[in-house]
Amino acid sequence: MRRPGTDENNVQMSDVMCDFCRREWTDTRHMVEGHQGSCICSECLTVSFRILAIEKRATAPADSKCTLCLENRPAPLWASTHHPEAIACLRCVKQSAAVLQKDPDYNWRKPE
Ligand SMILES: [Zn+2]
Numbered sequence: 854m855r856r857p858g859t860d861e862n863n864v865q866m867s868d869v870m871c872d873f874c875r876r877e878w879t880d881t882r883h884m885v886e887g888h889q890g891s892c893i894c895s896e897c898l899t900v901s902f903r904i905l906a907i908e909k910r911a912t913a914p915a916d917s918k919c920t921l922c923l924e925n926r927p928a929p930l931w932a933s934t935h936h937p938e939a940i941a942c943l944r945c946v947k948q949s950a951a952v953l954q955k956d957p958d959y960n961w962r963k964p965e
Pocket residue numbers: 871872873874875876893894895896897898
């Protein structure tokens with residue numbers, strides 16, 4: 854998400870906030886973008902990946918809409934602990950994890 858009042862022609866790192874924890878994009882907190890400016894940070898990705906892909910648990914009702922792809926998929930969904938209206942589907946979490954892990958600058962690894 855963008856910080857309210859962000860100049861779309863001149864977006865700064867601090868204007869980009871994770872939809873799931875509302876913290877800013879920094880050199881150590883990486884962001885993966887979803888649709889319409891939605892973002893998930895590396896820390897939330899670690900948490901959601903662990904819950905959805907490893908523990909195979911869902912923490913959001915099955916009929917919720919994913920904040921990242923804006924779709925209502927029949928997939929396990931994760932709701933942010935701090936902002937439960939922010940929801941991520943397994944597919945987005947896996948895709949975002951693959952994107953982040955591929956980037957050599959980030960040194961992020963999927964949780965085991
Ligand atoms: Zn986050």
